[in-house]
Structure formats: structure tokens, C-alpha cells
């Protein structure tokens with residue numbers, strides 16, 4: 001298929017606002033209050049316990065072992081990947097593997113260079129500084145960070161205007177672990193100062209199955225193999241979602257059955273929560289339905305599609321579409337959004353004869369709308 005994706009990441013300055021809130025969706029990838037409470041208990045504590053991400057694990061293991069053998073502080077590490085894939089978990093594992101304390105903060109929490117100077121100057125030798133959402137730091141803080149990462153030094157500016165003076169301050173060696181969902185937004189000078197960059201991928205169903213089994217064990221929940229597979233298959237490649245679906249299915253199994261999670265129980269529970277066999281929820285299906293039922297499968301512009309669904313443009317574009325595109329259900333083309341033949345099939349519909357199913361998909365549409 002040669003659908004062009006014209007709507008890539010828009011370059012945005014540091015201090016970018018967060019992505020739109022996913023409104024507490026069951027299949028949303030950001031952590032809600034309940035997740036935060038439970039996640040601490042479910043986090044793998046060392047690299048051996050961390051499931052999947054084989055390449056990242058192998059590479060990180062070498063970086064950390066080598067640093068330990070040299071008796072040195074580990075190189076700065078950048079973790080990039082979608083929400084819920086294990087970035088915070090890995091940062092804690094890095095500290096644990098190095099036997100070092102960890103300090104946790106985030107880009108949006110550091111708006112002034114002074115905030116960063118205060119944190120940096122209070123670090124202990126070898127400490128891990130975890131900077132979440134590092135792409136959302138302010139520019140002055142970012143510039144201070146360059147020097148801190150490279151020379152373990154900061155210039156603290158005292159005073160204002162012509163009378164301001166820079167007081168150099170030496171820092172103990174530390175390991176910066178930066179996490180970002182948008183590696184493309186990091187200025188190259190910052191990216192270049194990381195000794196090691198790990199790109200976290202979405203997880204395979206078999207890996208998520210292991211995540212579900214592991215979490216079920218820790219939460220003291222009974223689940224069989226088919227039940228775990230059913231939850232894994234609906235978790236959108238994301239451990240955080242797998243853990244959350246597991247908790248909802250557990251509730252259902254306790255109330256409606258004897259507590260054991262089987263395939264039937266998992267499917268019935270997730271039907272109640274409107275998460276379908278492929279992990280699409282109500283919003284995802286509403287987007288596909290509007291696209292197909294109101295606009296014959298597209299192409300239709302994002303604004304029109306959003307009005308039809310009754311959601312903000314940003315919600316459709318940033319909350320629903322990435323997963324639909326990733327699953328090959330929706331395509332973004334220069335002329336608008338198109339439902340792929342797989343989307344028709346997923347909704348149990350047959351594309352009209354003008355849209356040959358299987359083949360190039362957009363061919364029929366091109367003739368209909370003429371280009």
C-alpha cells in the first residue's frame with residue numbers, strides 16, 4: 001500500500017503541552033490514579049524480571065555490567081517509546097542494577113533552570129536522575145542540562161541584567177535517565193549527549209501473555225492460559241493496558257463466576273467494558289463506523305470526521321488514530337482519512353463493489369473522488 005502519511009509529528013518547541021487526555025479510557029495508555037497505586041507492586045525489579053524488549057535488555061545489560069566492572073557511573077540513557085511500555089520501570093531497574101539511589105522528576109516540573117540546578121546540586125555520587133517527559137523541559141533548563149551531562153558542572157546565574165554573574169558549580173558524577181514519548185522532538189544536542197538510546201517497541205501478544213500471568217500471580221488472581229491470551233490480545237501491545245484489563249476482568253470473575261479467569265470470562269468481561277477482540281474501544285469503533293457508514297470509507301478530512309464522531313480534532317487524531325493506523329485499519333492520505341478493507345471486515349461489513357476488498361483498497365475511492 002502506498003498511502004502517504006502526511007500527518008507525522010508536528011515539530012513543537014520544548015514546553016509542549018501534554019497530549020490530549022484520553023479521558024480515563026480502559027484502553028488508554030497513560031496511567032490513571034488506580035494504575036499508579038497498583039503499578040508499584042507490579043513493576044519488575046531487575047532486568048531478569050523485565051519481559052520482552054530483548055534487544056534493549058541485552059544492550060542495557062552490557063552498558064550496566066561494563067560500568068559496574070569499571071566501578072564507574074553508567075552512561076546517560078535515553079528511553080523512548082509510547083506510554084505504558086516500561087520506561088519508568090526500566091529507569092528504576094537501572095538504579096537497582098547499579099545499586100544506586102534514584103531521584104524522579106519530569107520535564108514539566110522543571111520550568112526554570114534554577115529548579116534543575118537545585119536538583120542537580122543535591123545529587124549524590126552515582127545517583128540516577130530520572131527525567132520523565134524530557135521533551136517538555138524549558139529551553140534554559142535544557143541548556144543547563146547539556147553542560148551537566150557532559151562536564152558534570154553547572155553555571156548558576158546569580159542576579160539579573162548586566163550585573164548577573166555565573167557561578168560555576170561542580171556536580172558529582174550521576175546517570176541521567178531521560179524518558180520521552182516523542183524522541184523526534186528532542187533537540188539533537190540533547191539527544192547526542194546520551195551514551196545509550198533505547199527504543200521501546202510495542203509488545204508481542206506472547207510477551208503480553210507473560211506479563212498478564214506474572215501480574216495475576218502477584219495479585220493472587222487465578223487465570224488459565226487461554227484467559228491470559230484473551231487479555232493479551234486486547235491490550236494493544238502495551239503492558240500497562242494488559243495490567244488494567246486484567247484488573248477489570250478479575251472484578252468480573254469474582255462477581256459473576258468463581259474467580260478463575262478463562263477465555264469465556266475474559267471475553268464476557270471485556271464485552272461489558274466495550275473493548276473488542278482486537279482491543280478497540282467505543283471511540284475507536286465510532287471513528288471507523290463514521291468513516292464507513294457516513295462517508296463510504298473516505299477519504300474524508302479530519303475536521304469533518306471529528307464533528308461526525310462528536311469529539312475534538314485532537315482527540316481523534318492523537319487518541320484514536322495512532323492505534324487504528326498501527327493496526328492497518330485506518331490510513332491518513334493527502335486527501336483525508338480512509339478506512340482500509342480490514343476496517344470494513346472488522347466491523348463485519350463488506351466494502352461496496354467500487355472498493356475492491358483485499359487489493360490496494362484506496363483504488364476504488366480514487367476513481368470515485370477523481371484525482
Ligand SMILES: Nc1ncnc2c1ncn2[C@@H]1O[C@H](COP(=O)(O)OP(=O)(O)O)[C@@H](O)[C@H]1O
Pocket residue numbers: 038039040042043044049050051052053082083084085086087088089090211239240243
Ligand atoms: N517488560 C515488562 N515486563 C513486565 N511488566 C511491565 C513491563 N513493562 C511495563 N510493565 C508494567 O507496565 C506498567 C507500566 O510501565 P511503566 O514503566 O510505568 O511505563 P512507561 O513509564 O513507559 O509509561 C507497570 O505496571 C509495569 O509493571
Ligand SMILES: [Mg+2]
Pocket residue numbers: 087088089132
Ligand atoms: Mg512512565
